[in-house]
Amino acid sequence: MITGRYELSTLIGQGGMGQVWTAYDQRLDRRVAVKLLRPDKVAGQEADELRRRFVRECRVTAQVDHPGLVTVHDAGSEGEELFLVMQYVDGADLADHLAEHDPYPWQWTVSVAAQLCAVLSAVHAVPIIHRDLKPRNVMVKQDGTVTVLDLGVASVMDTDTTRLTHTGSPIGSPAYMAPEQAMGGAVGPYTDLYALGVLIHELLSGNVPFTGSTALGVLHRHLYEPPVPVRRLRPEVPESLEALVLRLLSKDPQHRPSSAQETYEQLLPLLPARGMPTGSPLDPTRPFLRPHAPWPDRARIPAPQPSAAPDPAPAADKPDVAGAVDEVKRLLGEGRITQAVDILGAILPAAAAQHGEHSPVVRTLRKQYAATLMDDGQYRRALPELRRLADERATEAGQADPQALRFRYDSAQCLEQLGEPAAALAEYRSLLPYFENQYVGGDPELSLDVRRRIGHLLLALGDRGAAHETLGRLLLDVERLRGPGHPLAGEVRRTLQWLGQVRG
Template sequence: MTVRVVAGRYELSTLIGQGGMGQVWTAYDQRLDRRVAVKLLRPDRVAGAEAEELRRRFVRECRVTAQVDHPGLVTVHDAGSEGEDLYLVMQYVDGADLGDHLAEHDPYPWQWAVAIAAQLCAVLSAVHAVPIVHRDLKPRNVMVKQDGTVSILDLGIASVMDTDTTRLTHTGSPIGSPAYMAPEQAMGGAVGPYTDLYALGVLLHELLSGDVPFSGSTALGVLHRHLYEPPLPVRRLRPEVPEALEALVLRLLAKDPQHRHGSAQEVYEELAPLLPGRGIPSGRPLDPTRPFLRPHAPWPDRAATPAAAPDMPAQPPGAVPQQDVARAVDDVKRLLGEGRITQAVDILGAILPAAAAQHGEHSPVVRTLRKQYAATLMDDGQYRRALPELRRLADERAAESGQADPHSLQFRYEAAQCLEQLGEPAAALAEYRSLLPYYENQYATDDRRQSLEIRRRIGHLLLALGDRTAAHDTLARLLHDAELLHGPGHPFPAEIMRTLQWLGQVRG
């Protein structure tokens, strides 16, 4: 029997999981003499030109998710492509996935459910601060280790495996796991941290009651129940569950994202009084209450940009002297050419103060560097840092050339994208709406395409905010105009049509 070795060092051993587009293997790292897990993805199973897009997104998502440092995330050791496969090499976790853990303990102790949820909140708090949305939180993507600590799997993979996770398949079924999918995600709306919180509510309901709150024989039936049926309060099935815990689950399962908790940290703080107090662990393996002396609490306000200390230097650490600006620019070009985005970001951030001192804050050199810095931050997934840079660039261009300046509008559009990625749908919606009049009624084809894309994003954000009627009207008008511009067989109007058909079925 031939043993496959990936990337010249990872010897595949046992197939432990398989899905529509990938496999998970235990493997042996020949170089470092350790056991690892290897996930193989098959981009060739995606039609046509989307395969190359999937490869590009895979590399980007691996790079972005590697920024998250938290003990509740499985460590990624390596990633790349070999032949037709994309591979992801991860830490091997000795434990059981939460689905099996639940099946082996019936009924599941509610204290265990609280401990699981609290640990997941700690991880999500760190993940959302990047910002990253998991998009596919479910028991099979959660591991309970021997010491009772919890790890989340497949961070970023849901985004990779679909160029738009909210897009619907040709069969009308939502991509993902319908039982754990928030209404706004399944309907094609914008996703954000609130989407993961809904999935956390489904998962917590399942741990407490033994079943998901909404099930059915078809994806459409499950989605209809997510949208219109209230979940059964868990105390009707298990009266021993504390009232506060039942109320927390019901709030997480709110249909409208604005009615859920504001953050994973807020959920953690509500769970904290229900966690077991200090004591001696039972000694049983896979006991999720064992880690709780409150060591995994999320850092307060971690998502906020820290204020500079009074004694910090004006330039960031690693800032370059003026005479080295030209050399640093060359380094940035080389690094970007090699795909080393994170290093390029660090150098660009260090160049800017020196370049401003040498050439002037409003010089063409500094503006070009600032544009590159903002674009590279976005490519690196650092939307929180990119947002103020884009707003500054937009304001400077508008002050010089007017509000309708194309460059200023593009910077504002990218700022709206940042707001969307940061899980601020109302702010993103307002920004897109303020931009739209500048692109409407334009004769240039590029302007008309941009207008259609903005309207599509407005429709998806309305879905995320729970306004399905306004979303339907927006997308119906968009479909008519998109078919006039592109023709009915083009992928853009075809996607809008599928969303409207799905939305119409659910509304009916």
């Protein structure tokens, strides 16, 4: 029994870090699926930190609204285990489905891939990166619709760099792992698109494009060997589908399709003929005319922002800014971040009207708003707030002001999370001279962190030579300043060892 509510019934899946059970929700009288994870199975991470990130990722995941994602009902910890309560999906996972229908009809492959593009488009708009897309994490339901599992769980287990378990195996699935993810580089939407290419190749050919007797051997082939074009194995596959698979499997992320939306558009001509919807909101014909299509340009639609300050209200109608601030503090203390974000966004225009746009009160609220958005994983909304704060502070106190630099550093983190490695790399590089310059109040700790992030972003952009040089110099400095036993030294050393092995 989990939390006195979920009664475990049947073990339906088991791996190195956890189990999946069918269970019974006693309170709501329904069947659910419960995933149990063991933090002590992950090397190099503190259990309490993993628990905190797990709950945060589950909360962010639960906010993604798409019919192709398994619904998250509950999450938390029970003793030594983390638990995730999900919708029970009646169907077969895609690996079993492929085994039962080998060879898989290419029309089925296109239909599955198009549905996955719609899911990834919604996920990447948050932004969340799945990190472990593979047939075992995709369910085919009785009505033929596809549901994606484990969103956010891989992110908890694998942040910043490729973590190793106690057995020395990389977390994730090497057969589906993009080169930048295998090398510990920054991941983005392009990483999931590579995994999608592997999955499509497997459905069409009956096997993944790269195999080997060891995980390192598989990753080496991902990095250096071209995939076999699927038409050599199945000539009836359309040429356009083969070309798309080869693009998705590009070693360089910049050569892959720009988004899941673009990938869907290339699959669309291969789907059964449908009409185009009018584009009007709430068009009830849309699910029939264009099944499972992602919303056009959804990722580029800005999230609601606080509106411009209205005219001052009469004194009797003035909002209670101080009371709202106290409420936000209480909500944050209880971990109710999403509600705190809503209150801060709503109170900012009123506070600006009451105290002035550039008053200390409003500036403090904006800082809290940006920080809370970042903590809630809403990087797309946090980025313009952080840029505004950075520009205002730099105008007042100069470009080298520590607070202005910190806002820019947080902006670079948002760019990294949003899957814009080139922009993030440029921002980190422009910040580094300030953090290294002791005469303008440099920050040695931030300097080391920025150099680490630069190395990982170079890996993500495919420049392994520059990444090796950057991380090699970083390792020497960390060992000199912090000692060879420092955690950062160990992390960088593992990445360099991995990079050296694969290069060799």
